Amino acid sequence: MSDKKVLIIGAGVAGLSAAVALSKNNVKITIIEKSSFTGGHAASFTCKAAEKCVKCGACIAEDKLKKAKADTNIRIFTNSVIKKISAAPPFNAVVKNKAKQFDITCNAVIMATGFTLFNPISKPYGYKKFDNVITNFELEKMIRETNQIQKPTDKKIPNKIAFIQCVGSRDASLNHLWCSKVCCGSAVRIAMLIKSKNPTTEILFFYIDIQNFGKDFTSYYEQAKNNIKMIRAIPADIFQTEQGLLITYFDKKIDKPIEEPVDMAVLSVGITPNKSETAKMLNLKIEDTGFINKPNINEAIKSGIFAAGTALGPMHIEEAAASGASAALGVIKYLGV
Ligand SMILES: Cc1cc2nc3c(=O)[nH]c(=O)nc-3n(C[C@H](O)[C@H](O)[C@H](O)COP(=O)(O)OP(=O)(O)OC[C@H]3O[C@@H](n4cnc5c(N)ncnc54)[C@H](O)[C@@H]3O)c2cc1C
Ligand code: SF4
Ligand code: SF4
Numbered sequence: 078m079s080d081k082k083v084l085i086i087g088a089g090v091a092g093l094s095a096a097v098a099l100s101k102n103n104v105k106i107t108i109i110e111k112s113s114f115t116g117g118h119a120a121s122f123t124c125k126a127a128e129k130c131v132k133c134g135a136c137i138a139e140d141k142l143k144k145a146k147a148d149t150n151i152r153i154f155t156n157s158v159i160k161k162i163s164a165a166p167p168f169n170a171v172v173k174n175k176a177k178q179f180d181i182t183c184n185a186v187i188m189a190t191g192f193t194l195f196n197p198i199s200k201p202y203g204y205k206k207f208d209n210v211i212t213n214f215e216l217e218k219m220i221r222e223t224n225q226i227q228k229p230t231d232k233k234i235p236n237k238i239a240f241i242q243c244v245g246s247r248d249a250s251l252n253h254l255w256c257s258k259v260c261c262g263s264a265v266r267i268a269m270l271i272k273s274k275n276p277t278t279e280i281l282f283f284y285i286d287i288q289n290f291g292k293d294f295t296s297y298y299e300q301a302k303n304n305i306k307m308i309r310a311i312p313a314d315i316f317q318t319e320q321g322l323l324i325t326y327f328d329k330k331i332d333k334p335i336e337e338p339v340d341m342a343v344l345s346v347g348i349t350p351n352k353s354e355t356a357k358m359l360n361l362k363i364e365d366t367g368f369i370n371k372p373n374i375n376e377a378i379k380s381g382i383f384a385a386g387t388a389l390g391p392m393h394i395e396e397a398a399a400s401g402a403s404a405a406l407g408v409i410k411y412l413g414v
Pocket of ligand 2: 123124125126129130131132133134135136137
């Protein structure tokens with residue numbers, strides 16, 4: 078057993094994957110997680126398999142979590158945050174959780190603090206105003222918890238749902254010019270799952286263009302196009318009427334504004350940077366977008382400070398896991414274990 082200790086901040090896929098990889102080299106790992114649960118955002122995602130697996134990656138998170146929890150080299154503190162940390166090795170940190178405050182000393186740090194979901198309250202889609210407008214994240218949670226899709230207002234299966242892509246991403250008005258990379262692949266898979274559960278539910282899919290991830294996505298997308306009405310436009314507004322929701326958009330093909338009634342709307346909110354005080358304490362560079370600038374591996378190997386996962390920018394679960402494993406490799410080089 079080596080006497081080296083590594084601190085990982087964030088118990089999402091990236092942090093857990095880094096911990097599992099590090100443990101193989103017999104270092105001791107402490108993970109500090111600010112929320113009450115482990116697994117990060119992916120812990121709320123549903124399996125999107127209808128008849129067979131559609132390679133959405135959600136179970137990678139469960140697998141990493143199971144391995145990390147069973148590993149005696151890894152200890153995880155939930156409901157905990159770093160109050161203070163030195164920016165050079167050995168890293169002395171003060172950790173605070175509900176019960177106590179305690180000190181940790183470690184030889185290397187991995188920042189795996191992930192992302193924040195975009196809050197669509199400022200967009201003209203009636204989020205938090207109209208009950209049947211929800212986010213893709215809320216839809217994931219609903220299906221995970223109830224195994225069904227229901228309108229929040231009456232718990233009935235919706236007859237017609239609209240997915241609206243790129244909410245909070247690729248949006249010059251917010252200066253969010255990046256593509257979140259995951260919301261098209263996730264929404265297409267979930268739309269197909271809804272169709273397989275409720276074949277009569279009509280689905281409209283408003284998009285700019287489709288970004289894919291995961292193996293075989295092209296074939297899922299070809300199937301989806303036969304079952305879902307794809308509309309290349311981003312809606313202007315959503316209104317509440319007595320009959321339900323009314324979506325307005327401009328159809329470029331016929332050069333006309335269109336009003337489309339639906340029962341429910343799902344806003345595909347994307348990945349935005351997580352403003353972290355810890356990143357500042359560690360003197361990590363922050364990009365103009367707000368994501369952490371990935372430390373150059375040679376610099377990281379000198380400083381002992383590494384970063385992984387969506388703290389660096391949008392990525393899907395498999396990429397976040399690979400990014401965690403790659404940060405672990407850097408730490409192993411740095412520690413010489
Ligand atoms: C709506 C939506 C759907 C998606 N669907 C898919 C999908 O189907 N398939 C797919 O592959 N990807 C999907 N993704 C992407 C996926 O969520 C990410 O790839 C994955 O969650 C990244 O893991 P992470 O560890 O980098 O970050 P996170 O999941 O954000 O985890 C970071 C962790 O760090 C903790 N943390 C943050 N700050 C601190 C702090 N200061 N101190 C301590 N802890 C802290 C957080 O509480 C969290 O637990 C989706 C994303 C969105 C937004
Ligand atoms: S990859 Fe996605 S669809 Fe396939 S089994 Fe895992 S969670 Fe289900
Ligand atoms: S993945 Fe799709 S929905 Fe998400 S920001 Fe990119 S283009 Fe828009």
